[in-house]
Amino acid sequence: MNPPLDEQNRPDYEVTPAVQDVTDSLREVQALLAQQKRVESLVHRQDSPRRELVENLVHKQHLAALRDKLVQLSAADVARILEALPQDESLLIWELVAPERGEEVLDELSDTVRETLAATQPLERKAVVLNAFELENGRLRQVPITSKTALAAATPIWIDLIAPSKEERGWIREIFDLALPDTDDLSDLEESARFYIEDNGEVHLHSDFLLDKDGEARNVAVAFILHRNILFSVRDEELPVFRLQRLRARIQPGYVSNGTDVLLDLYAADVEYSADTLEEVYAGLEAVGRKVLSTQVTDAEAASILADIAREEDLNGRIRRNVLDTRRALSFLMRGRLLAASQHEDARQILRDIDSLDGHTAFIFNKINFLMDATVGFININQNKIIKIFSVASVALLPPTLIASVYGMNFRAMPELDWPWGYPFSLALMAVSVAVPFAVFRRKGWLR
Template sequence: MLNVFALANGRLFQEEIDSPEARAAAPAGPRPVWVDLESPTPEEKAWVAARFGLAIPDDIIDDDLEESARFYEEDNGELHIRSDFLIDGDDAPDGKPSRNVRVAFILFEGVLFSVHDEDLPVFRLLRLRARRIPALIEDAKDVLLKLYDADAEYSADALEGIYDNLERVSARVLKQDVDDRVAAEILAAIAKEEDLNGRIRRNVMDTRRALSFLMRSRKLGAEQFEEARQILRDIDSLDSHTAFLFDKINFLMDATVGFININQNKIIKIFSVASVALLPPTLIASVYGMNFQAMPELQWKYGYPFALGLMVASVAAPFIYFLRKGWLR
């Protein structure tokens, strides 16, 4: 899918070019500030090359791209940036889990080109804001900065969602009996939030690196440079939240595992008590089964009842002792 964005009366105007006829009829002007390519086809890449003189490599968003090749500038002025953007699983319409999606940016002759495989919530948020708020964007570098700003806000919203979900998990862990079924559900919920928290931390780290590269490239104006610094301060404020959430997740994980161990110890305790209680009657049965010259159960008419009663008493005595000690509670 190919979307072209141009400025009209201080607002971002979108034109979707999704067919060969639309690409052929696309006007030569005004020059857009942003060209967004979602899962671009070879025909769409060829249209970009013919219209703007920019060749988009086929491996531009490969995951195995070296870290050193994520931020660089070509001799012809092309500024290349590869960044990861977050998709919260709760916002994904396809029901997929939370994930980071690689996006390639190319800033070339006053136009920002973005290439990615999935539609991103941050991109939708920026399009909505740019249509409603006049003078929000003035050039292509503003588009890139506003995307990173929206990405920081989206990460903050995702962190708030983790806070809410962990509060519900805490209520289940600390305010009710935790059996094995409940413990399994709690561990699954904790693992999901831990994965999302880790992805947020990686996402903000990647955004920080991209902004630092932009600031070092000396292509930003004075106001844009200050805006980039403000975004970095917002990102720095998220680090303490992610660290706190990691600690909270570890605490809930340890508490849940502790309850699982308690439940297992209860089962082991039952077998231990039963084993100890059955030792005396086993000993009595062994003694009575020995080969005596005068066997009590044969020479005495109360021999069998006495042996059985002695076995019951030997079983009851340990249980009474355990109850007084509180070991059976």
């Protein structure tokens, strides 16, 4: 969480008007919160029969003042304030944000703060799973959908559904005459089952989108349907690509003009996200390479390196599968004459970006194979060292074993048995037979 923007943390560089505005707003919010705590504490200490009534009245007045202040701020400023405040105060402010602005504010937050608010907010403030977006002045505007009536009254170009319930699927079926596919049925690999056009003109695309979160990468299946000039998207969980698309379309006028534009921009954002993740793979392999090329690698370090390489290989494979699926989807749209001339150029640009990523993923696969072979080679070297020790020991101990076997034979005609110095002589002979091979091995460098 970012530190509070107080006097002690004020930057030395020149503050822009926008930064100064959010700083002033943060101070006002902090002052209102501090005033609320002081007044409520004072009222609570008073011994009055109407203390509870007065306390509730004061609390409502302060909440109203905070709510009025938040209404005057943009979503980005509210998000900045939420990140700057301590968690308990941040949760209080979040509860005062108007429900229709909740999604917009969440898109501006960092992942850590967003997850904290989503995990602790009451059920009525949970992120909705049915998001409808209309086009207003060249920008996407989210329409609050709380009922079937609200959905029927909207004129969306994009309806985004996250793990839709049976009731929400029923709304879509009744209002738009569309049966949404089940996300469990989106895993078919053959192209005819992933990209097709129904007899009534519905365009279906089943695509994989990359999700790399908390060190765990996976491909999330998303179903797209273009129907009545509206894009419907169905998935089981939130994806950074969709959040980025909503944010860009709200801010930049003319960013999208119809559902097909939204679809292409989602594919473009997915390729961009894959490229960013690929940069992380490069960084991870660079760190692994430094370990592999060090002077000596122990077995424990080699095991850790192999685990790191396996993770990067898995992520690189998912990226390659992801962009391959995106290429197939774009090729289907272009072959089916489903794109306008300007959209064709956008699709070709996305395909060029995918071609550039293909070269990187192929290079990374080769680098992973090299690092894997080098690491396995170090493991073999360590094992050979152990085997060499046993080999040297067995060869060096063979002569004394032979001497002990000779003098261990029980025959009458063995003069050494009656010799008083026979036992010390045999011990000395065995010691010399051990020392001579070790001296030869050391001279030849076999003991290193």
